[in-house]
Amino acid sequence: MRVKTLWLVRKLGDFASENVEEGDVVVLIQDGVLRLPSREGWYACREDADARGLQLPPHLTKSYEEIVKLMEKAERVVVW
Secondary structure: OOOOEEEEEOOHHHOOHHHOOOOOEEEEOHHHHHOOOOOOOEEEEHHHHHHOOOOOOHHHEEOHHHHHHHHHHOOEEEEO
16 A cells, blocks of 8 residues: 555544545544544554544554554655
């Protein structure tokens, strides 16, 4: 998977999703997982969701290990 920009979103209230472009991936982390990823290319951190008692479909989550691999592949990483 080619990733142009990897967006790590800690809190959705401050995130401007209009900045997301084709080829970008968004991973909801920390309190960002409180909102279900509802767009293609959006995921929730599995461990953060588990810590908050959320049960999300596996295809909508990424583990810490998978997030690190995305960081290595991304041209750019932005933490929001």
